[in-house]
Amino acid sequence: MSRSSRHALSLVWPPVVFGVALILVWELAVKAFDFQPYFLPAPSAIWDAFRANTSLIWEATKVSGLNALIGLIVGTAIGVAMAFLLARFRLVDDLLTPLAVALNAIPIFVLVAVFNNMYPVTSEVPRRLMVTLVVYFIVLINVARGLREVGGVYLDLMRSYAASDVTILRKVRVPHAVPYLFTALKIAAPASVITAFVSEYFGGVQNGLGSRIVSNIALSNNAEAWAYVVGACLLGLAFFLAAVALERVATPGGPGARERDEA
Amino acid sequence: MTSTPASAGGGANAVEVRGLSKVFNPGRPDAVEALADIDLAIPVGAFVSLIGPSGCGKSTQLRLIANLTEPTTGEVLVNGKPARAARLDQDYGMAFQQAGLFEWRSVAKNVELPLELKGWDKASRHARALEMLELVKLSEFAGHFPWQLSGGMQQRVAIARALAAHPPLLLMDEPFGALDEMTREHMQTELLRICAETATTVVFVTHSIPEAVFLSTRVVVMSPRPGRITDVIDVALGAERSVDTRETAAFFAKVTEVREALRGIQPADVEPDIEQVTEER
Secondary structure (H helix, E strand, O other): OOHHHHHHHHHHHHHHHHHHHHHHHHHHHHHHHOOOOOOOOOHHHHHHHHHHOHHHHHHHHHHHHHHHHHHHHHHHHHHHHHHHHHHHOHHHHHHHHHHHHHHHHOOHHHHHHHHHHHOOOOOOHHHHHHHHHHHHHHHHHHHHHHHHOOOHHHHHHHHHOOOOHHHHHHHHHHHHHHHHHHHHHHHHHHHHHHHHHHHHOOOOOOOOHHHHHHHHHHOOOHHHHHHHHHHHHHHHHHHHHHHHHHHHHHOOOOHHHHHHHHO | OOOOOOOOOOOOEEEEEEEEEEEEOOOOOOOEEEEEEEEEEEEOOOEEEEEOOOOOOHHHHHHHHOOOOOOOEEEEEEOOEEHHHHHHOOOEEEEOOOOOOOOOOOHHHHHHHHHHHOOOOHHHHHHHHHHHHHHOOOHHHOOOOHHHOOHHHHHHHHHHHHHOOOOOEEEEEOOOOOOOHHHHHHHHHHHHHHHHHHOOEEEEEEOOHHHHHHHOOEEEEEEOOOEEEEEEEEOOOOOOOOHHHHHOHHHHHHHHHHHHHHHOOOHHHOOOOHHHHHHHO
């Protein structure tokens, strides 16, 4: 075994062992204290429910996942575009940044109720709008910082090369902002999934993971509800890992590589 | 660099500064007079250090030569052209206290940057970058990224980058200020070698007296509030300077002369103080 793969293994086994131990303790606790299924189902029961409902869970995952994905893409696109405007025009920055910070501080999830009112009951648009909004702020704030917070020495250097603002943007600001974009995406990707679930709690078609969790709890199908929770966890994890993978592909020698090297 | 004394410059000046002054925030309550009445001529091939305490405007003066800031009065000529034209023609290379390497670029790509901006094609700029890295003895690190290099190595890459387009003039703002003493002395020797090989004129800002004396053909002493030139001291330690040069009587005498100039005391009144020199270093 090479040194690096042994190193990777030494990083992986502690959380894996801990996770397995946790599930074992949970299983044993449910058995030992005779918890009722409505209070806390055993992992084995959840696993059985998961196996029995795999295709239903998969369908619900696709619905929530698609909402999250569309919101993530659109929100990222708008966030990046707005970040460029902010970096370019001082006035836009002064107008928008306090607003963005203020909006980010309030629980904007509740807006989904307003969006629901604007569209037909069967529409997925309100949920996607909600995800877009959440992602948009995360991306905007991070990318704007990446574009703006370029050290003075780099700007002096570029001016000494007689570089125009456009050249500075292209050669310095944009590459400098790339790691910031991926930092944003690593936060925004799981957040988009969470937002997609929570949006389903505010009504609309009962077809996503969030709706299914709520309806199964209402029917006291607790093991089934937990099985959907497992699906939700896997979806969130998949989104996060996709963001990490994208970062590694996009910045092979960059700061991401340094983290890996020093890990 | 040639072995000709800087004072015998043959007429051609790399930098000419006439009646220069700089006021930051003019007309406001927080106005600061950074520089006043600066006249300075730097002959081609000279190595001129600007030395003085913090706030004496030495960095501002360098930035004015580089046209990174505009003078309030007076004019700056670089290579016989107005400073702005010289900047647009990329007549100088610049290095700062921070190496200022771009993290996402390999070492070679960092060195290539000024050439890229000049529109060089890929093959020739890569060839030049390798040549420059050889000059700073970092050939084997061409494919590395900046964070894989030590501070001294990063600074050498920055020097290679500043010289990549073979500018006739190199402007350096405390480039070794963040390095430890051993690395610093090594870098000074390397810089002299590189400047000699490339025949580059250098304007060098520092607050280290031994550094200024070791490197320069001429030391310009400045005083603060407002920044003025109070003394110009010619140093002639010879073209072949090495570690041993730092232990010669001539070196100590010049160090003392610069120190006394900084104190505003006549050098004749004071004996060379070797212990103090060592401390300073």
